Amino acid sequence: MSQGSETPVLTISGLRRAFGGLVAVNDLDFTVAKGEIMGLLGPNGSGKTTALNLISGVLRPDAGIIRLMGQNIAGLASYRIARLGLARTFQLVRVLDGMDCRENIKAGLAFQRPHLPASGAELRIDTLLDRVGLAGHDRRPAADLTYIDRKRLELARALAAKPRLLLLDEWLAGLNPSELAIGIDLIRSLRADGITIVLVEHVMSAVRALCDRCIVMSSGRKIAEGATVDVLSDAAVVKAYLGGVAADA
């Protein structure tokens, strides 16, 4: 999927963030090319979510460069990063419970530039609801949705901003096998639409099915990087990430 000399969608270099004495992300480097799906893997507490929080502006880095389409966004406020074309979902799903599905997606549209006229916005909300499998649920309060539908809504809201880079934090966790298959197809279709994706994921079948390349973190550091099939069979990865158990969960 790499596009040769084209500017990477995301370039991370020397990224660092500590919490007191704990270095959660330590000198992290990687790039993501346009159209790639990159897996960010590692055991619990290895720094994956912190890395996503740094990239999306939820946290400020202590050091390092984060380039989005060539522009350094390290330390920018998250709403500014969103306007530059980055959207994300959260490990603990964040939807606006007091609003219905339509209103939730409308909130995401606020980050799109230029703004859509009202009629265009309503049409786009319908398209997004359909895209994530929530057609017909537009007036349902977010608080009444099932777990998977809350995830779908959060994704629709992220897509509303027409992101060029989408960060998914365990979006496929907790799905049953048929929901997982639908989720994998949906993520693939986003890539087909030209969205570059970084996903933090523990569901290995999904990582295998989706990711062109993977980075593996352990204790804040990158311990492996490469094609998914190579990374998942790397002895250091199997030891650090899976405690010596074969990576076929």
Ligand SMILES: Nc1ncnc2c1ncn2[C@@H]1O[C@H](COP(=O)(O)OP(=O)(O)OP(=O)(O)O)[C@@H](O)[C@H]1O
């Ligand atoms: N706000 C915070 N304050 C203090 N420590 C934090 C904070 N956020 C994360 N940490 C610590 O930083 C380390 C990395 O956490 P992080 O959530 O990034 O790991 P992770 O790889 O995403 O884990 P998981 O797979 O369990 O989500 C952990 O030791 C965690 O306890």
